[in-house]
Amino acid sequence: MKINRVYLPLLLFSALAVGFLLGSIFIKAPGSTTTLTQNETKQKLNKLIDFIDSEYVDKVNTDSIVDETVTGILExxxxxxxYISKSTAEEEAQSMRGDFVGIGVNFFIENDTVTIINPIKNGPSEKAGIKAGDRILVANKQTLYGKKITTEKLYRILKGEIDSKVALTIYRKSEKKKLNIVVTRNVIPVKSVDVTLMLNKTTGYIKINRFSETTFEEFRTGLAQIIKKGANHLVLDLRDNGGGYMEEAIEIADDFLKEKQLIVFTKNKRGRIDKTWGTANGAFEKGKITVLINENSASASEIIAGAIQDNDRGLIIGRRSFGKGLVQREMPFKDGSSVRLTVARYYTPTGRSIQKPYDEGSAKYFNDSMERYHNGELYAKDSIKLADSLKFKTPKGRIVYGGGGIVPDIFVPLEASKGNELIPMLMQSGAPTNFVFKIIDKDRKAFENLTFNEIIQKTASDTYFNLFRTYVTENDAYIDMNSSKSYIKRYLTAEFCRQLLGENEYYKVVLKDDAMIKKALEK
Known part of the structure; x- marks a missing residue:
């Protein structure tokens, strides 16, 4: 299947990779520059910048003026x-490439000290002997503590060329001593598939956080694993997945659809329509498929959900997705920055555009999720307001809607009680990670060698819930947590499992009482 490389940036909360903009989608342009028509109107900006640069009475950063002007035009x-600055473009390229060269640690900066949550398994730091709880004091003779160092600057210090070395001085709190460790930098994968596991004997689960260059390969590996274990039902979790490369999403959708079933099509200003069809290469064309989405599932995630729904291939469970149906082309500049310009719309197989309105400005557009909180949509499907004129029919006669995201076949409300909408955001922020790290770091021997069941038992009481509530309050964030106690305790227990045992164990705890998972297993 030959398709253009298309990209849909994402909102990604990760220490390893940070996305740029929720739900954007673009086609990469060739590296050559475009010759503009040389007329007075188009030369105004160049003349003005040259005039300011040569004659303005004070010193001015004209590069900054150009950046602001381009941004203003695009708005x-x-x-x-x-418009994407050089630094942002570099970060995003790394995220979407699916790897980077570094030392391989998960960390946070506490009291101006770089603190290791844990080294990445089988990564350079783990192989060199770095452990969870270590503090990095010096890297290649650069003092890191007490400097109010930013994460961006730290990345620049710790990243480098493959096989290059970085000499670290660390403080190991558990042994109360300093150590000098040399780490050889290597390629560190940035996974886009968080986890692959079995929910029961016949149901597999795959969670995708974004669509990078390696996503289809990661997905195929996971799919083969669960098929080998006997899965004939796949739950594909696209919640909070803001997008990524369209090509990767299309290849995954193709695994579920039969040959010549339409996956997606695009239309540009000249009326040109490009259609992408399923091939005969699908690895899961006969198995049962369920897709989970929520209000933060966008772009590439919506393409998969739309293709599954419009072809009557499976069920979509959750809440209405973000609603992003525009396609951008990227034009790179020589300084490393670039512009992404909307050049087309994409449509689901039944012909619906799921692009939500944006005529009231970007602020309202991107704050739409808060509107959904306020109007009750995240708690009741009846609160979703879509025009009858946007009705479409699937081949089997089911009604689906365009005009603002993918409306799920089965609605599942937000787990947090109404009025406590901030709780899910809190539990997916860095707060639980930092809190649990601090608890473990106080007495690592008390947590050493605990089994999964022992961790569950150790965290079952209200002790850590009460400590976490105090921790959040002390950090100037008052949130009523009592009505969501069981939800919060579940995520705290899961975080203990993640830091002590790994990602799979985290999801085993989180998914056990997940409302959407329960609904998926009922059907």
């Missing part, structure tokens, strides 16, 4: 036509 178009 007049649509929320997904954007």
């Amino acid at each position: 007049k178009l649509d929320p997904h036509s954007v």
